[in-house]
Amino acid sequence: MKLFLLLLTPLLVWAKVHYAKLEPYESVTLKSAVSALVLDVDLEAEGSLVDQKRVIYLDDRLDKINLETSNENLLILQETLKRKESYFHRINKLKTASAAQKDEAFYSFASAKTQYLDMQYKIAQLEDSIEKKSIVLHRKYLYEIMVRKGDYVSPGAPLAKIVDASRAKLVLYLDSEELEGIEEKSVYLDGKKTAYKVDKVWRVADEKFISSYRAEIYLDAPEGSFSKLVKVELK
DSSP states (O other), X not given: OHHHHHHHXXXXXXXXXXXXXXXXXXXXXXXXXXXXXXXXXXXXXXXXXXXXXXXXXXOXXXXXXXXHHHHHHHHHHHHHHHHHHHHHHHHHHOTTSOHHHHHHHHHHHXXXXXXXXXXXXXXXXXXXXXXXXXXXXXXXXXXXXXXXXXXXXXXXXXXXXXXXXXXXXXXXXXXXXXXXXXXXXXXXXXXXXXXXXXXXXXXXXXXXXXXOEEEEEEEEOOSSOSOOEEEEEXX
């Protein structure tokens, strides 16, 4: 019986070996929110960390002209609104003014205010459109630019693929038995025990690997490159 227990003990501490690719923490495909002609792309920025730099420029010239005109119209409408409001308050206090005169002054004031608010909304839309036509990255790794100068894009068209390289992750597919007590298990990378833990576990079997459960381990960004294979053990 003692011999049987000795033989069984290594099986109890045995951990299944996984091999996972070291990936950036997050990968996102940026898509166009507008319809526009591609005026310029910075292909030299591909494969590098980009900060405070425009990498794709969509045609916003008509928007800028429209915005300038709209701002000028807003100033005129603002002055008109002030006068209409002042006149309404003045005539509304006059006992000699008829109800029809007061109503006319109110509706004129209300119409001027509506035009003013509509113009403010139009300006906000134009500013938003202009902003969305300059793809500026802030400390993001530009993996791929998916359009070229001269292309015409529609809403939803892929523009660029960017990754968050500030952290890394390992994706594992575990058997149900490996999920038992997973919160307490230590993570061994290439045979060495680390302070990392399994950060996220899907408790529903994976659609592709139907008998396995997806799990992710988040790591510090590597000093070298991503994509290398790492031996992972949980025990």
